[in-house]
Amino acid sequence: MKKCIRAARAVTMNGSDNITTDFAMIHDGNRILETGKWSSLKNGFSGEITDLGDVTIAPGLINSHIHLELSHLKDKTVQGKGFMDWVKSLLASPLYELEEKAVRNALQTMLADGTVFCADISTRNCAAIASIMNEMGMGFYAFCEAIGLQIPDAGAKFFPQKDFSTGWAAGAGHALYSTSAQLLQAVKKADNEQKMPFSIHLAENVEEDEAISKGTGDFAELLKGAGMFASCDQKGLTPVQYADSLEILDDLTLAVHCVRVTDEDIETLAQRNVNVCLCPRSNEYIGEGRAPWEKILSSGINTCLGTDSIASNHDLSMWNELEFFLKNVESRLSAYEALALITTNSAKALNIDELYGSLEKGKKAVFATVPPRLDDLLF
Ligand SMILES: [Zn+2]
Incomplete structure (x- = not known):
């Protein structure tokens, strides 16, 4: 079954510095199937959703x-x-x-x-x-x-x-x-x-x-x-x-x-x-x-x-x-x-x-949450 992880923000490390807001990562429990904005991925998605809320996530x-x-x-x-x-x-x-x-x-x-x-x-x-x-x-x-x-x-x-x-x-x-x-x-x-x-x-x-x-x-x-x-x-x-x-x-x-x-x-x-x-x-x-x-x-x-x-x-x-x-x-x-x-x-x-190393299709569906104390140093 497909699963989805949502977070307010993500640094996917997919070649750019950009922070994706309204982030969603769809996976099969092992590998990432798709990443992007929840607003565009939600159409047609059915499965378990875990919403991490107001956090920034990064690759594991x-x-x-x-x-x-x-x-x-x-x-x-x-x-x-x-x-x-x-x-x-x-x-x-x-x-x-x-x-x-x-x-x-x-x-x-x-x-x-x-x-x-x-x-x-x-x-x-x-x-x-x-x-x-x-x-x-x-x-x-x-x-x-x-x-x-x-x-x-x-x-x-x-x-x-x-x-x-x-x-x-x-x-x-x-x-x-x-x-x-x-x-x-x-x-x-x-x-x-x-x-x-x-x-x-x-x-x-x-x-x-x-x-x-x-x-x-x-x-x-x-x-x-x-x-x-x-x-x-x-x-x-x-x-x-x-x-x-x-x-x-x-x-x-x-x-x-x-x-x-x-x-x-x-x-x-x-x-x-x-x-x-x-x-x-x-x-x-x-x-x-x-x-x-x-x-x-x-x-x-x-x-x-x-x-x-x-x-x-x-x-x-x-x-x-x-x-x-x-x-x-x-x-x-x-x-x-x-x-x-x-x-x-x-x-x-x-x-x-x-x-x-990055949150992108085909890679392991693993991530880390950026501790808020690092926000000023990073962003
Ligand atoms: Zn050593």
Whole structure:
């Protein structure tokens, strides 16, 4: 049976900044059949109508970087003292002991906030978390994160080849300093073969810079002590330059953080058509500074936002993430450009734009309600 959702206003993200008033979206319970003004769609419509009233709706939100595996670590890590203190407090926690209840609670708050899809990174619990997301109706990429110095055998599998109804599993690399070059390249190749996105933490902080360019510093020593330091080439390259030398940067790569990028790095990312996921509140929470947001946006790089895990953020709300970004970014963004960071750009970055990112015919019939507190920032 056909169903209809009505709202006083909608930003459909269908290629323009326009706000449609008297909005209606007709769907079959799964996909959108038609959108437009209720005054013109109502003729001939019969079915169930849900009228949301005096609200503005937008496409369902996408969180492009999260670690649900760490959902039990809220307020358990050091805040604002920089990466070394944060990572030490993280490593002192029961990192990979999956607490299903915490994961379910996290997903529930995300769904209630309007998030309909997330790119989740999991080191040890990829299949279990994928099953929970599937069961709770969250769309997802369940990224199984490769980390360590091992060199994979030919034909090694990096993610479960399983059919889920609401998402997919794919491979991710943790970071350049923690994962062998051969392993990163093998995971990237496996993702590319299936046209799936590949996610990697890149250029997150000053400690990473030194570990990669020189192999020195407290962070490199910490990793060496744990037998986890991927030596990189130590020839003075920036993280982006080193990643580029491994040939893992392309239009299916999602580079997460990109706080420490030079103008040349930004140019490289743009040339390779890499997608960048900024995690503004996570970087602030840890005390890493912030990415050159304005330069990244003006370079034309496809840019989206993620919350990162609750171990480095106050909550998992994409609206709060966008609000923080808009209050601190120095460029003036239109409503379309701002909402794109959590809808259309994210869908493009994750190669799911046939199904998500805008309210248009053929896509998933999912939406989010714009919180009125963002009205002044957006419209
Ligand atoms: Zn992360």
